[in-house]
Amino acid sequence: MSQKRYQIKTACPQCGCSFATHLSAEELKKRYGDVPNVEMECGECMVHYTTSMEKACPEWDKECKMKENT
Numbered sequence: 001m002s003q004k005r006y007q008i009k010t011a012c013p014q015c016g017c018s019f020a021t022h023l024s025a026e027e028l029k030k031r032y033g034d035v036p037n038v039e040m041e042c043g044e045c046m047v048h049y050t051t052s053m054e055k056a057c058p059e060w061d062k063e064c065k066m067k068e069n070t
């Protein structure tokens with residue numbers, strides 16, 4: 001059974017370097033939970049910042065909301 005993977009994409013507000021990763025639904029839940037905001041750490045300047053799941057991964061955000069409604 002193949003697991004669907006979601007792309008998380010953010011950009012650091014300080015240095016502007018972008019970060020992208022692919023996680024399965026299970027990994028996403030484990031790492032971020034069902035929260036609207038995700039905490040990220042920039043690999044370049046190590047700054048911690050928060051971004052909304054809606055921006056980082058619209059696809060997951062959508063499915064999250066769909067699951068809540070059913």
Ligand SMILES: [Zn+2]
Nearest residue numbers: 012015042045
């Ligand atoms: Zn940075």
